Amino acid sequence: MTPVVVPDRTPKKKSKGPKIKPSPAARRRSLTGWAFLLPAAVLIGIMMFWPMFQALILSFKTGRGSALDFADPLWFNYERMLSDEIFKMTVGTTLLYLAIQVPLMLVTALVLANILNNPRLKFKGFWRTAIFLPAAISLVSYSLVFRTIFATDGLVNDWLLALHLIDGPVNWLGNTDTARMVIILGLLWRWTGYNMIFYLAGLQNIDPTTLEAAKMDGAGPIRTFFSVTVPQLKPMILLTVIMSTNGTLQLFDESFNLTRGGPANTTMTMSHYLYEVSFVNNPNFGYGAALSYVILVMVAILAAIQMKVGDKRD
Amino acid sequence: MKKLRTGMALAATATFALSLAACSSGGSTDDASGGASGDGEAMGNSLTVWAWDPAFNIYALQEAEKVYQADHPDFTLDIQEVTWEDLQTKLTTLAQSQEFGELPDIFLMQNNAFQKNVINYPDLFTDITDSGVAFDEFPEGVTAYSTVDGMNYGVPFDAGTAINAMRTDILEEAGLTLDDFTDITWDEYIALGEQVLEKTGKPMLSGIAGEPDTILMMLQSAGQSLFDDQGNPTITDNAALAASIDLYSEMVEKGIYLEVNSWDEYIASIVNGNVASTINGVWISGSIQTAEDQSGLWGVTDLPAVDGIDGATHYSANGGSSWAVSSNADVALAEDFLSATFAGSTELYDTILPGAGAVANWLPAGDSEVYSEPQEFFGGQAIYADVLSFAAGVPANNTGAYYYEARDAVGAAITQIMGGADPATALGEAQSTVEFAMN
Amino acid sequence: MTSKLREVPKYAFLSIVALLSVGPLYFMVVSATNTSQDVLASSMLPGTNLLANWQSLTEFQDVGAAMYHSTVNAVLTTVLALVVSSIAGYGFEVYHSPNKDRLMWVLMLAMMIPFAATMIPLFQLFADLGMVNSAFAVVLPVIATPLLILLFRQSARSFPHEIIEAARMDGLKEFSIFWKMFVPTMRPTYAAAAVITFMAAWNxxxxxxxxxxxxxxxxxPMLISNFTGGYVIDYGALMLAVLIASLPTIVIFFVLQRSFVAGFTGVVK
Structure with a gap:
């Protein structure tokens, strides 16, 4: 188990000591590394960064329809957001979804993956497929089902009334707090199984001898989970945290399909508002582009913190 | 060995997939714009059209194609099905990226979105004022949607004329008839509604909470809009709007109006017989008729008038759509096709009325006998003749370019008012939301 | 015996989660056999309207063609994305350097902007290339995704570097190490990547x-959208369409989930 020291893995500190010229083999390997990245980097550059650059320019323009001019001052669209009550509300709502849903979902997914990874578990394929199912089901039927069961005369009220947990039917989708709760439940339902598969895949790369070693040391399943499994899954956990942060801050589907943003825009997400501004309302693409960049900056800041905390190589 | 096989399988799949893609995309870029040939050329014999709803608009197009083919045997229509939401996204994308070459010859457009699109993207449209289409053969309230600065951009098709469709059996249970609800005011309607609720336990109406459709129909019936002639929002200081919201609140409070949360629930409340009636565009009759067990139990009358408003009528509209000729069209052919069919063929309207329940906006079509035929589902009432007589009285609605902003803002205000907020404050906020969107 | 008893809560928990997950699928299957009116009344019992729903689904819509186009797009996307992104993810981790870490970070910015903002410039790009209506235009923007690259980069972190060193000693070329060592070991990661890519491309x-x-x-998805765009929505036929559209992802997952078995045993001989 002695780790082999790989020459080009040691980061070179430029400030310390005399500059060492890398060996030709190491240089060739570094070049190979760049060659590995090239196709993906070029594609992302053309397909994503070029349009992003144009969107950035657009965010400094005002005007309606296709007649756009540079704004005066240039940051006009960004300044405009400060007095946009609807946008400010969507920021709050989206952050609320993020704070509640992401931790709940990822912990549940991690627990489920750990249970399903047990080699002695029976009907593994069935459990896995069943729990993944929500992610595969078309949005159309999922939103229809959720709206139906949370309707005032729907299944949820029927059950709660039968159990005497509530006195009268609750208008789940008609009140701000409960409608937001339905959206969070919908997200949990749809994405927990999806995140679980990343953990399942990650668990397969864990060296089984480390788990056996922990067992020999007398650690129970819970301690093994926290002190052996979780640390080794850290790269995958970081991935899912970044992915769900990104997904939630750009959330559109649930807001658009489950509640249409209502009641009175209180469940609307930032991306849903962006869509309204661009394609439903009188089109204001300069403002829409500025909104997109605010979303980008918000995701980038959170992802940067997450990378800083979670992306250390030991 | 196994790895090699995996690799080969992967490569084979990739090649296969690539060749599939090549097949499916081969030559497609050439016919992308369909039959749309440039202006000024000789008239071709094919048109591409974007429209939605196969059972309604697309069916009507197919019938129009047949009608036109009688005189032009070589003529064909290439009909592309696109939902309204998707059509708007496509139009916006093409206009915003200035790729007008991908436009079809003709596209269908929601009346409520017409002003917005013409004002923002005039380059998408062809001005068809002098096309030979007799615009004076359509109700003025309907051509107004697609008229900007006195120029016509659309041929009206689907009428959004509002109807008050009622379950006669439920009314009977409460000791009432359709006549009791004809030519009345909303105050009278609410009194009768309480009677129905008491006797049958069923509310009169249902609608989606936060969607202002009912209120906007009331507003239009009173001859008012959310915008004035200059396009400024008139959400505050609008007596008709305030009166409509009061009536709406009163109905919800008294349990006469059932608020639901989605379109599915709204339709369900009708077809499952949970409400005594519904008020909406005549196109709602299509959904009503999916409840086959209710055949013969429905009747149609006009809307109650808003009390205390000068010029309040019993007629309104919701939705509806018109045909637009694109800037990339074979203009001569497109104009000739529309004049000869949707703006000139009684035969067409005689076919699509029974075939799809598509009620004409084109007034001469109403003279046809087909319109006075009794409808079995509606208890033998000749509802389409009635609808046409309603249509003539519908006041114009000034949508302006910011219709959707105003609609959403009013919807949010209503939600707040129903939650107990002061109406004047909530409407004031709605007004400033729209003003904010406009600056 | 005691250990058997300890299993009970685990299976109970799994059963509850599975029931909640499968419930809406059950509703979808049942609804596909019901009339529109029954679907709206939330009928939970199978009906006899399946054939009629199929007829009304196929009356106006070419389901076969839509399935074919979806399959071409999804398969093409999945194959190309897995190849391009896994090579890049491997490159980022195995040959990592501060500059490559920085580049990874920059590439990740590309997934953080809402697509609604970049769609129009992207459309313009493809229109200028004359690629409107081509399957490649559908696929090209989604084959190199920061998410997939990150997935392979993170997975490569647990790939033992001893193996790479040993292979280099044996004189294996760099690409061969990737192809012959990394790819087979990372079968679970490829399975997960294939599932999420196929699903994203399909939807x-x-x-x-x-x-x-x-x-x-x-x-x-466009066909289903057409179904909800008319004045009268046939919910029975809609649910049948939705059911058909959901099947491929479910089948692909069911087949690939078998790959979620330890990858280590296969390589460390």
């Missing part, structure tokens, strides 16, 4: 809808 809606101007090339 992709906004971009195909815009770039496939001609609706002759429409995919399943």
């Amino acid at each position: 992709n809606f906004l971009w195909p809808k815009v770039i496939l101007v001609n609706s002759d090339y429409q995919t399943m």
Whole structure:
């Protein structure tokens, strides 16, 4: 188990000591590394960064329809957001979804993956497929089902009334707090199984001898989970945290399909508002582009913190 | 060995997939714009059209194609099905990226979105004022949607004329008839509604909470809009709007109006017989008729008038759509096709009325006998003749370019008012939301 | 015996989660056999309207063509994305350097902007290339995704570097190490990546809808959208369409989930 020291893995500190010229083999390997990245980097550059650059320019323009001019001052669209009550509300709502849903979902997914990874578990394929199912089901039927069961005369009220947990039917989708709760439940339902598969895949790369070693040391399943499994899954956990942060801050589907943003825009997400501004309302693409960049900056800041905390190589 | 096989399988799949893609995309870029040939050329014999709803608009197009083919045997229509939401996204994308070459010859457009699109993207449209289409053969309230600065951009098709469709059996249970609800005011309607609720336990109406459709129909019936002639929002200081919201609140409070949360629930409340009636565009009759067990139990009358408003009528509209000729069209052919069919063929309207329940906006079509035929589902009432007589009285609605902003803002205000907020404050906020969107 | 008893809560928990997950699928299957009116009344019992729903589904819509286009797009995307992104992810981790870490970070910015903002410039790009309506235009923007690259980069972190060193000693070329050592070991990661990529490509809606101007090339999500766009929605037929559209992802997952078995044993001999 002695780790082999790989020459080009040691980061070179430029400030310390005399500059060492890398060996030709190491240089060739570094070049190979760049060659590995090239196709993906070029594609992302053309397909994503070029349009992003144009969107950035657009965010400094005002005007309606296709007649756009540079704004005066240039940051006009960004300044405009400060007095946009609807946008400010969507920021709050989206952050609320993020704070509640992401931790709940990822912990549940991690627990489920750990249970399903047990080699002695029976009907593994069935459990896995069943729990993944929500992610595969078309949005159309999922939103229809959720709206139906949370309707005032729907299944949820029927059950709660039968159990005497509530006195009268609750208008789940008609009140701000409960409608937001339905959206969070919908997200949990749809994405927990999806995140679980990343953990399942990650668990397969864990060296089984480390788990056996922990067992020999007398650690129970819970301690093994926290002190052996979780640390080794850290790269995958970081991935899912970044992915769900990104997904939630750009959330559109649930807001658009489950509640249409209502009641009175209180469940609307930032991306849903962006869509309204661009394609439903009188089109204001300069403002829409500025909104997109605010979303980008918000995701980038959170992802940067997450990378800083979670992306250390030991 | 196994790895090699995996690799080969992967490569084979990739090649296969690539060749599939090549097949499916081969030559497609050439016919992308369909039959749309440039202006000024000789008239071709094919048109591409974007429209939605196969059972309604697309069916009507197919019938129009047949009608036109009688005189032009070589003529064909290439009909592309696109939902309204998707059509708007496509139009916006093409206009915003200035790729007008991908436009079809003709596209269908929601009346409520017409002003917005013409004002923002005039380059998408062809001005068809002098096309030979007799615009004076359509109700003025309907051509107004697609008229900007006195120029016509659309041929009206689907009428959004509002109807008050009622379950006669439920009314009977409460000791009432359709006549009791004809030519009345909303105050009278609410009194009768309480009677129905008491006797049958069923509310009169249902609608989606936060969607202002009912209120906007009331507003239009009173001859008012959310915008004035200059396009400024008139959400505050609008007596008709305030009166409509009061009536709406009163109905919800008294349990006469059932608020639901989605379109599915709204339709369900009708077809499952949970409400005594519904008020909406005549196109709602299509959904009503999916409840086959209710055949013969429905009747149609006009809307109650808003009390205390000068010029309040019993007629309104919701939705509806018109045909637009694109800037990339074979203009001569497109104009000739529309004049000869949707703006000139009684035969067409005689076919699509029974075939799809598509009620004409084109007034001469109403003279046809087909319109006075009794409808079995509606208890033998000749509802389409009635609808046409309603249509003539519908006041114009000034949508302006910011219709959707105003609609959403009013919807949010209503939600707040129903939650107990002061109406004047909530409407004031709605007004400033729209003003904010406009600056 | 005691250990058997300890298993009970685990299976109970799994059963509850599975029931909640399968419930809406059950509703979808049942609804596909019911009339529109029964679907709206939330009938939970199978009906006899399946054939009629199929007829009303196929009356106006070419389901076969839409399934074909969706399959081509999804398969093409999955194969290309897995190849391009896994090579890049491997490169980022195995040959990592501060500059490559920085580049990774920059590339990740690309997934943080809402697509609604970049769609129009992207459309312009493909229109200028004359690629409107082509399957490649649907696929190209989604084969190199920061998410997939990150997935392979993170997975490569647990790939033992001893193996790489040993292979280099044996004189294996760098690409061969990737192809012969990394790819087979990372089968679980490839399975997960294939599932999420296929699913995303299959359900992709906004971009195909815009770039496939001609609706002759429409995919399943577009077909379903057409179903909800009319005045009268036939909910029974809609649920049948939705059921058909959901099946491929479910089948692919069911087949690939078998790959979630330890990858280590296969390589460390």
